[in-house]
Amino acid sequence: MTPNPPRVDPALLPALRADLATSRYTVAGVTELLGPLATAALDRDQALPAQRVTASAGTTGATLVRLFALGDPVDVADVAAALPTLGVEGAVALGLVEPEGDAVVALCDLRPYAADGVDWWVASDLGEVATRRPLRENHVLGIGGASTTLASWTPRPHVDRALDLGTGSGVQALHLEGHADQVVVTDLSERALAFARFNAALDGADWDVRSGSMLDPVAGERFGLVVSNPPFVITPRSGAVPLFEYRDGGAAGDAVVRDLVRGVGRHLEPGGIAQFLGNWEVPRGSTWTERVGDWLEGTGLDAWVVQREVQDPAQYAETWARDGGHHPGTADFNGMYAAWLDDFEARDVEAIGFGVVTLHRPRTDRAVFVDLVDVPWPVESPMGPTVLAGLDARTWLAEHDDDAVLDIAWRCAPDVHEERHTVPGALDPTAIVLRQGGGLRVHLTLSTVTAAFASVCDGELTARAASAAIAGLLDLDDGEVRGEVVAFLRAAVKDGLVR
Numbered sequence: 341m342t343p344n345p346p347r348v349d350p351a352l353l354p355a356l357r358a359d360l361a362t363s364r365y366t367v368a369g370v371t372e373l374l375g376p377l378a379t380a381a382l383d384r385d386q387a388l389p390a391q392r393v394t395a396s397a398g399t400t401g402a403t404l405v406r407l408f409a410l411g412d413p414v415d416v417a418d419v420a421a422a423l424p425t426l427g428v429e430g431a432v433a434l435g436l437v438e439p440e441g442d443a444v445v446a447l448c449d450l451r452p453y454a455a456d457g458v459d460w461w462v463a464s465d466l467g468e469v470a471t472r473r474p475l476r477e478n479h480v481l482g483i484g485g486a487s488t489t490l491a492s493w494t495p496r497p498h499v500d501r502a503l504d505l506g507t508g509s510g511v512q513a514l515h516l517e518g519h520a521d522q523v524v525v526t527d528l529s530e531r532a533l534a535f536a537r538f539n540a541a542l543d544g545a546d547w548d549v550r551s552g553s554m555l556d557p558v559a560g561e562r563f564g565l566v567v568s569n570p571p572f573v574i575t576p577r578s579g580a581v582p583l584f585e586y587r588d589g590g591a592a593g594d595a596v597v598r599d600l601v602r603g604v605g606r607h608l609e610p611g612g613i614a615q616f617l618g619n620w621e622v623p624r625g626s627t628w629t630e631r632v633g634d635w636l637e638g639t640g641l642d643a644w645v646v647q648r649e650v651q652d653p654a655q656y657a658e659t660w661a662r663d664g665g666h667h668p669g670t671a672d673f674n675g676m677y678a679a680w681l682d683d684f685e686a687r688d689v690e691a692i693g694f695g696v697v698t699l700h701r702p703r704t705d706r707a708v709f710v711d712l713v714d715v716p717w718p719v720e721s722p723m724g725p726t727v728l729a730g731l732d733a734r735t736w737l738a739e740h741d742d743d744a745v746l747d748i749a750w751r752c753a754p755d756v757h758e759e760r761h762t763v764p765g766a767l768d769p770t771a772i773v774l775r776q777g778g779g780l781r782v783h784l785t786l787s788t789v790t791a792a793f794a795s796v797c798d799g800e801l802t803a804r805a806a807s808a809a810i811a812g813l814l815d816l817d818d819g820e821v822r823g824e825v826v827a828f829l830r831a832a833v834k835d836g837l838v839r
């Protein structure tokens with residue numbers, strides 16, 4: 341039987357909070373307790389190293405890890421010692437645990453989570469590590485890799501109203517608390533919303549919780565920021581793969597993400613930002629930029645889409661057949677694997693892209709910018725400040741003509757370095773590259789002209805004056821040099837290599 345989500349009892353939650361904090365059941369406390377090896381293994385859903393550490397630690401923090409993160413039965417006296425204010429009875433009353441002989445077992449996962457110096461706790465359904473079974477179709481996800489990716493990438497300006505669409509246990513909404521006056525959360529799953537309500541109450545947050553599909557619960561409303569880790573997993577509709585609510589919006593192909601791209605603009609204030617994760621299919625003979633570019637057509641939104649990963653249909657099927665808790669080689673796994681291959685074949689899909697979509701409603705009546713880029717390498721974390729600065733830079737560039745670009749005395753950012761690639765013994769470099777240390781960690785290949793410009797890009801000369809000097813020095817046409825410099829600046833300024 342699926343246990344019910346925990347209950348909100350305002351009289352008991354302060355006691356739970358106090359006990360969790362006293363036991364140092366916080367991100368810092370648990371990381372210190374487990375050490376790097378067991379922490380990293382647990383992040384990969386491998387419990388054994390954490391079980392070994394906590395079995396001998398003898399602390400109340402270790403008891404809470406065993407109970408709520410590893411799903412182990414724990415002696416009732418140990419649980420009583422770890423929850424002295426709440427008591428075992430209080431934990432039972434909240435629906436967090438139940439007795440099992442002389443032991444107590446957790447009915448949900450409860451983990452510490454932290455950002456920007458704030459400690460939270462997040463309850464969700466027990467995962468595969470704890471239950472040692474495939475996930476149920478109504479499983480409510482805790483904090484996973486996709487949740488932290490989105491949280492890292494989210495730009496965080498102060499906004500009046502923010503929306504977390506498909507909130508699950510409310511991870512994104514916890515982050516929104518710090519910079520939005522009002523936070524609205526939605527989900528199709530009543531079970532997820534019950535977890536979200538519990539977590540909001542436990543963490544002292546006040547969210548407007550709404551039930552319904554995708555944008556339906558916010559019809560006619562606008563926000564300064566919309567974030568979503570939506571149910572974007574492309575799933576065959578043949579019935580061979582269970583409909584896991586936590587990842588599958590029930591549509592065919594990549595329609596969930598397409599519809600969000602097309603529909604979210606109606607819910608953005610002027611200047612408002614929407615950001616979400618997504619998968620997109622790349623049909624044979626096409627490119628991901630064509631596909632996502634088609635979705636964007638006519639939305640009236642600025643778009644900056646970063647493709648982070650590409651899988652072929654088999655890799656995609658393996659990832660998601662395993663994700664539900666099924667193991668390679670079993671009949672269930674193979675059945676799902678085949679169904680995914682059939683589904684992609686039916687639409688002639690050659691590859692599946694994954695990335696971060698950031699959309700922005702312009703404040704003025706101007707042409708939108710559309711920037712679709714591949715960034716498969718590791719980037720800075722958090723990425724939110726880079727995304728916010730990148731949106732500002734792209735907006736400025738969209739609102740200013742080339743003359744305005746040339747009238748500024750630009751400066752290379754402090755994290756930018758020039759690399760010269762030279763064949764051993766040769767005098768002249770074969771390539772000169774400007775490489776960014778932080779942010780997206782992008783690089784630009786320089787020509788003789790743009791290398792000369794970069795070398796004087798220190799805030800002293802306007803780009804116009806520097807171009808004229810370079811044209812004179814290299815005996816080139818002034819207008820052509822200006823053109824090359826402007827093209828370089830537009831590429832460098834948008835990602836913050838030059839400011």
Ligand SMILES: C[S@@+](CC[C@H](N)C(=O)[O-])C[C@H]1O[C@@H](n2cnc3c(N)ncnc32)[C@H](O)[C@@H]1O
Pocket residue numbers: 481482483484486487490505506507508509510511512526527528529532552553554568569570571572585586587588589590
């Ligand atoms: C991948 S989880 C994201 C959970 C959480 N926001 C995070 O970042 O970890 C996707 C969420 O979307 C919800 N969902 C599924 N179908 C939906 C739909 N049609 N409309 C709204 N939410 C939906 C699921 O219940 C689940 O909570």
